[in-house]
Amino acid sequence: MSLSFENRMRAKPNRAKGEETAARILEATGMLLETQGYDALNTNRIAQAAGINIATLYKYYPNKQSILIAMTKRNRGDWLEAAGQSVASVGAGADWRTTLEAFMDFAAKRRNNQPGGKAMRLAMRISPELQPFDREETEVTASFLSKLLVERGGLERTYADQVARVAVEIGTSILDLSLFDQSPGDEVILAEAKAAICRYLEPHLSPNRPPLAAASGPPSQP
Amino acid sequence: MSMSFDSRIRAKSNRAKDEGSVARIMKATEILLQERGHEALTTTAIANAAGLNIATLYKYFPNKYSILVAILKQSRDVWLKAAERSVTSVLAGSDWRATMEQIIDFAARRRRDQPGGNALRRAVQALPELQSYYREESLETAAFLADFLTARGGLDPTRAMQVARVAVDIGNSVLDLALFNPSEDPAVWIAEAKAAVCQYLTPHLEA
Numbered sequence: 001m002s003l004s005f006e007n008r009m010r011a012k013p014n015r016a017k018g019e020e021t022a023a024r025i026l027e028a029t030g031m032l033l034e035t036q037g038y039d040a041l042n043t044n045r046i047a048q049a050a051g052i053n054i055a056t057l058y059k060y061y062p063n064k065q066s067i068l069i070a071m072t073k074r075n076r077g078d079w080l081e082a083a084g085q086s087v088a089s090v091g092a093g094a095d096w097r098t099t100l101e102a103f104m105d106f107a108a109k110r111r112n113n114q115p116g117g118k119a120m121r122l123a124m125r126i127s128p129e130l131q132p133f134d135r136e137e138t139e140v141t142a143s144f145l146s147k148l149l150v151e152r153g154g155l156e157r158t159y160a161d162q163v164a165r166v167a168v169e170i171g172t173s174i175l176d177l178s179l180f181d182q183s184p185g186d187e188v189i190l191a192e193a194k195a196a197i198c199r200y201l202e203p204h205l206s207p208n209r210p211p212l213a214a215a216s217g218p219p220s221q222p
Numbered sequence: 223m224s225m226s227f228d229s230r231i232r233a234k235s236n237r238a239k240d241e242g243s244v245a246r247i248m249k250a251t252e253i254l255l256q257e258r259g260h261e262a263l264t265t266t267a268i269a270n271a272a273g274l275n276i277a278t279l280y281k282y283f284p285n286k287y288s289i290l291v292a293i294l295k296q297s298r299d300v301w302l303k304a305a306e307r308s309v310t311s312v313l314a315g316s317d318w319r320a321t322m323e324q325i326i327d328f329a330a331r332r333r334r335d336q337p338g339g340n341a342l343r344r345a346v347q348a349l350p351e352l353q354s355y356y357r358e359e360s361l362e363t364a365a366f367l368a369d370f371l372t373a374r375g376g377l378d379p380t381r382a383m384q385v386a387r388v389a390v391d392i393g394n395s396v397l398d399l400a401l402f403n404p405s406e407d408p409a410v411w412i413a414e415a416k417a418a419v420c421q422y423l424t425p426h427l428e429a
Contacts, residue, residue, distance in 0.1 A: 128348045135402060162406070166396050166414045173395035174388055180357055184384040192388045199421040 022060050024050045026074065029067050033116030038123040043067075065129040071120060072133055075110065079137070082106050083144040090148055096205050101194050108175060108190045122179045142168045153204040163204060171197050244282050244292075246272040251289045252337035260290075260345035287351040290342065294352070297336055298359055304328050305366040313373055318427055323416045330397055330412045340401055347401070364390045375426040385426055392418050 028050035032041055043064050047054040061067045086103045090096045111117040124134040146164035149155045155163065174193035178186050250272035254263055265286050269276040283289045308325045312318045333343055346352045367386035371377045377385065396415035400408040 126350045126353060131348065162410055162414065165399060165403075166411070166418060169395050169399055170392050170418055173391050177387065177391060182361070184387065188384055189388075192384065196388060196392055196418065196422045199424070200418040202421070203417075 018060075021050075021052060021056065022070075024052070025057060025060060025067060026071050027115075029064075029071060030114070030116035030120075033119035033123075038119045038127075041123075065127070068120065068123055068127075068130055069133055071116075072124065072130075072137070075114070076137060079106075079110065080140060080144075083141055087144050087148050090152060096148070096152065096201075097198050100198060100201070104171060104190065104194050104197070107171065108186070108193075111175065111178075112186055118179060121176065125176055125179065138168050138172060139165070149201075149204055153207075155204060163201070167197050167201055170200060240282070243272075243274060243278060246274065247279055247282060247289060248293055248296075248337075251286075252293060252342075255290075255338040255341040255345065259341055260348060263345075265289075287349065290345055290349070290352055291355050293337055293342065294346070294355060294359075297332055301329075301332055301359075302362055302366070305363055309366050309370045309373075312370060318370075318374065318423075319420050322420055322423070326393055326397075326412065326416050326419065329393060330408070330415075333397060333400075334408075340404075343398070344401055347398070360390050360394060361387070371423075371426060377426060385423070389419050389423055392422060 025046060029041070029046050032045055032049055036045075041064055043057055043061075044054060046064065046067065047057040050057070061070065082103060086099050090099050111121050114120075124130045142161070142164040144164075145167055146157075146160045149160035149163055150157055153160070171193050174189060174196055177183055178189045183189065184192075247268060251263070251268050254267055254271055263286055265279055265283075266276055268286065268289065269279040272279070283292070305325060308321050312321045333340070336342055338345075346356050364383060364386040367389060368377075368379065368382040371382040371385055372379055375382070393415050396411055396418055399411045399414075400406075403411075
């Protein structure tokens with residue numbers, strides 16, 4: 001408001017430059033994760049790969065964890081949008097199973113097709129500093145599914161929340177099998193993750209479909 | 223063989239002393255873990271709590287992770303035997319679903335009653351050094367289930383191992399939800415772990 005014309009001019013290119021530097025840092029981090037893995041990641045290497053001074057890097061991020069958190073948050077928007085769209089399209093009449101499978105494809109792509117996607121996921125999984133962000137994302141994702149379970153499956157809210165958390169946990173954890181030694185391979189894992197989630201949700205979303213629906217129900221009917 | 227009576231006696235009493243120290247270190251670790259969590263766990267704190275010199279502790283364990291792995295291993299043999307017994311009993315004619323539910327109950331009890339309890343499980347989640355041990359154990363558990371899927375479901379061994387690993391992973395990750403949702407009744411997660419595992423396995427066992 002009180003900025004002179006001149007000041008506004010200077011502030012604008014600086015902000016643009018700042019955003020560009022931040023984006024370069026994230027890009028370099030993705031590239032390093034992809035080529036060298038999480039263990040080899042440090043701020044010095046990131047600054048070098050981004051072609052900037054380490055002091056400049058610290059102006060934007062205090063440590064490597066904060067860079068990883070920024071990377072997670074950057075694509076969280078797309079992720080939540082996809083989750084929201086999936087719920088909306090099932091609400092509008094799309095087959096829940098097909099929709100869920102498409103969403104799982106999206107989840108797998110996010111890990112497998114993004115530079116550093118897998119290493120990033122491994123970091124989220126094993127680093128105590130990043131685990132809370134992972135939990136948070138799991139819970140937000142589950143809240144979308146819970147909505148579907150209430151609206152479409154008629155589940156009572158508390159139980160829907162629990163079932164949703166279980167389903168998201170199953171999907172995440174099966175997809176994570178590809179991060180570790182002796183992995184059965186990405187395609188097998190994706191197919192099994194879909195199968196596991198759909199079979200688990202089937203009694204809640206297609207209760208009349210025999211024969212798989214004949215499984216143990218909720219622990220205690222409220 | 224060539225030992226004198228005297229040195230045999232000494233060797234024996236030394237071994238007894240070693241076992242006593244190891245047991246004290248592990249016990250102290252379990253208590254510290256429960257009281258303060260793995261974040262506060264250090265070899266110095268453990269040695270203090272065990273009433274031992276830190277140098278004595280290092281004679282037995284190179285670091286805190288090796289102590290935690292030793293604690294985890296204590297219950298591993300019992301667990302793997304239970305897994306094996308389950309497979310045998312289903313092959314002898316028991317209902318696979320009921321047996322699977324029993325083994326999941328067993329797994330849940332093991333977590334609950336394990337020395338260090340949830341704190342140890344949380345340490346497994348948070349420490350990469352323990353995660354790799356735990357993955358090894360999951361693979362061993364999956365190997366039993368894979369044998370069963372081959373014997374009973376007719377799956378080829380490679381496919382059986384894939385399905386078994388996924389099933390074990392489902393069970394573990396759903397039971398772990400109890401750690402992140404301490405305010406909720408743990409029975410919920412046990413029931414859902416059973417449902418998720420059994421429903422996942424049904425097409426392979428009831429073709």
